[in-house]
Amino acid sequence: MKDSKDRVTDISTEVGFAGHVFRNPVTVASGTFGSGIEYSRFVNLNALGALTTKGVSAVPWEGNPTPRVTETPSGMLNAIGLQNPGIEVFIERDLSFLEDYDVPVIVNVCGHSIEEYEAVVERLADDDRVAMLEINVSCPNVSKGAIQFGTDPALLSEVTKRCRAKAKDKPVIMKLTPNVTSIADMARAAEAAGADGLSLINTITGMKIDIYKRRFAIANKTGGLSGPAIHPVAVRMVYEVTHAVDIPVIGMGGIASAEDAIEMMMAGATMIAVGMINFTRPDAVTDIIAGIGDFMKKTGVRDIKEIIGVL
């Protein structure tokens, strides 16, 4: 740790990402914060660098049967199944709600087919209330037997190109799944197809069994693992990806403290997202923002940009 001599008081936490400037690098991970409506009662939304909303699709999605969530050591499994009320309700209710706040909005988009992705992107391309689009490619592709768009470079490339074409001047961020042999290959495919940035990691597929009831703990059998348990995997993938491509990355996966956030940025992330730990401590995200400032002052970092990819 650097000496207290190095203490600084005036710090800048601003970061640039795909042409936008954010007051700090911290957003929330899609699906762990809704659209901020509920948490707005406990959390000052205007303190966030950005707010990433729950995945939204062209039409309402029912999601999976319950149980949808369960706990695992230092983590949790979820199989919500991307339940959402569809883009029209989202625009009317959620984006209108967010108008009252001074926080850039990143909208997470899901689809069962490329056309569904396109429909959502098109619908948001001209909406001034949306800063960037984050395309979740972990959705099951219904026409290809539910394999995920993000596990095949060719499919990923196709989704990226088609979303990019519809997005007009909105940055398109592809959100990668960690369930692949080489995440760097996926990142390169997305970059070549025109992605303006990348988000990673989504959850790692896992399973839990209730041995007494002889039943899957999650009705969907498998669920996505998130939380501190996966943090080391997320840091590694962010490092690999930022060393493979030139577009910026939003890093996420098990961030539970300002230290974890700094670590992710040192690994190469330009922004970071706080995910399931919101469920454990609703004030986690504002705590982390404050903690990043404290870290900078304590260790003499005047500009947060200095630490991005420092390793």
Added chain:
Amino acid sequence: MKDSKDRVTDISTEVGFAGHVFRNPVTVASGTFGSGIEYSRFVNLNALGALTTKGVSAVPWEGNPTPRVTETPSGMLNAIGLQNPGIEVFIERDLSFLEDYDVPVIVNVCGHSIEEYEAVVERLADDDRVAMLEINVSCPNVSKGAIQFGTDPALLSEVTKRCRAKAKDKPVIMKLTPNVTSIADMARAAEAAGADGLSLINTITGMKIDIYKRRFAIANKTGGLSGPAIHPVAVRMVYEVTHAVDIPVIGMGGIASAEDAIEMMMAGATMIAVGMINFTRPDAVTDIIAGIGDFMKKTGVRDIKEIIGVL
């Protein structure tokens, strides 16, 4: 939970695996128990179903620089780099030591090239002290720029075939890496190439950064994540693999209790291995063996084979 009415007293924990019969389904994960020499002071080796030894190669391997290990939430990273004294010392010292015990030995084999794997397998093929061979395909392939043998189906198939050919009547178990898009595809490749069984999972690649020292926590930059953190991923992969192939599986990854072991068997594993939790509690493996018996009595399972793949 079943009623106490169902309590049984005479239980059988015997399992068959690739032609061998083991008195119980519990072994230790390679690299977490040495060859039993050190733990023999605290643990009754004869209580184990089998003992899997640390990876051994044709010639001594130095391994990686230190730090080689660090902790993560509910897990740890390691990058030992497969340090080992080579097959000759192993045969003379470790196998001789194990002669005095009544425990079947599974020898874990590593190599930088297919020829190195073959050399070790050949050297052990006629050794009566060895029950089965477990081939670790997470080793870096020096001729292919350090990609792991286990991440490419064609390479995996080749290693499997060549080891199988040299192993004579010793069962060859291929130990799969989880760092792949489809572990079921890998399992099918190994089965088609003649594997007698599979072991999974090896560690998931991760990274940790010391943000104050701005240094990788592991000298090798990346390390393998193991421990309870990865258990849900391991259960999912064992389930996927045992639903894709007909050869038996040794399940491992974050097993820390008898419940975890039972869960892994319900997911499809015929045997299970206790790994890093040995470091936390050297008596973990014997506790787990006792706990499996207690579970069977409490829930009325007379024969452990009843629960294998019950889901």
Added chain:
Amino acid sequence: MVSYEMPMDKIRQKAIITENISIAPGVYSMWLETGTLQEAAPGQFLLLYLPDRSRLLGRPFCIAELKENRIRVVYRAAGAGTAELSRLTPNKGVYIEAPLGHGYPLDEDIIKGRKIALIGGGLGAPSLLFLAEELKEKVTAEDSIRVVLGYRDGSMKRFLADDFISLGFETVISTDDGSEGIRGNVIDALKETGYSPDLIYACGPMPMLSAVKKYASDEGAAAYISLEEHMACGVGVCLGCVTKTVKEDPHSHVRNARVCTEGPVFDARDVEI
């Protein structure tokens, strides 16, 4: 009633365990003291965060009693988390989030002049106890109240039954095997007493709640039932805890109401269980 405008520190708070004792095999009664004076409505719940830091999600429990700044929780050691909870000794601190969700509707126009039944199965009793205490203040001579509590068997020591009795409510017990009270389930017991409620509040396992729903529909009674689902956030953002509703609900637009937010108490007619 809960006010969602409550500041954050009232929702998340440190609580000190003052008592944690076993009241039946595997069932525990815990009193927690919070710094903040609490307001909560019967049927609301709390999330309790365990000290073992490898467990990250809160455990949901009904508020069984609320006396000034002391909260009672009655719980079963169901899994690893509640087993850990049962081992905590007085003076240990835990974090809780409370009060959460929407409780039993108690508006005058709902309860006035009604024949009310409180039906609890197993660990459903705790949330009804808080309700019974509140009802005691609200009911008038025109109303009548009966409590029906179902247990697995006599070994469960009809836990909490005496708490209802000492509130002055007539309390009927049933056990699956007849080892205590009436043999059969709570509906059997209710029928056997000849009491025909036109307003039911119920909490308990899903099969019991389905039976209550059916009974209420057959008999034309109103029924408010408290549901359980696995939860992650407890405040409506994760969509982990949904239950199927008959009509499209205003939040999800796909007939998936959130148990933690729209519930845990629902009008039995509104949910598909």
Added chain:
Amino acid sequence: MVSYEMPMDKIRQKAIITENISIAPGVYSMWLETGTLQEAAPGQFLLLYLPDRSRLLGRPFCIAELKENRIRVVYRAAGAGTAELSRLTPNKGVYIEAPLGHGYPLDEDIIKGRKIALIGGGLGAPSLLFLAEELKEKVTAEDSIRVVLGYRDGSMKRFLADDFISLGFETVISTDDGSEGIRGNVIDALKETGYSPDLIYACGPMPMLSAVKKYASDEGAAAYISLEEHMACGVGVCLGCVTKTVKEDPHSHVRNARVCTEGPVFDARDVEI
């Protein structure tokens, strides 16, 4: 001396914290009581398992003192685990594994008639304290002993120095900035006193140990140094904690001795540091 034939329950044991106080900024002194009467040699260490169950690996610490069944550990809050440790209050229980490793060689033929120096830097002092207590019993009139302790600066309150002094040993202090004792490192301080040891025991950060190794080699003195490496198992199976040796060691056959098993104390000539 450690006997590896010790039954398991002597290695792994529950210990109760009886004291845990700060003795310098970020430095703590903890006394632990174990059920089992301990035998251990100076230089041996223990693994301490923290109550936070998301942390699975034991933390290695030197045994700083051993009085019947009470063990002292002096430690720095270096990271999250030791920070947690510093917050534990008396009567809390922790699991430990002890004694582990091989300590400082103290055979008569090694120490007899020697001019001995104990050189400790920062958190190296604790292991030398136990050594000093043992040496006090062993040394004869022919031997002489000097203690040199290095600290970052005066704010570190020359922690433990008085413990050495009260054992009757002449104790020299150095600080990097000269704010207390001699300005400079421990080798500077040793030289400045004019004392020329022919047997050195040293524990401290790696740069200091390298300097000690060089000094000993230059001066023809024997030096036994205690090394640190990250550990997982602490008993020799994981191969996490190796240090490079000059010759092929009998265990690894690749010049990688295990700090937890062959060490933590090594003859300085044998290791490449």
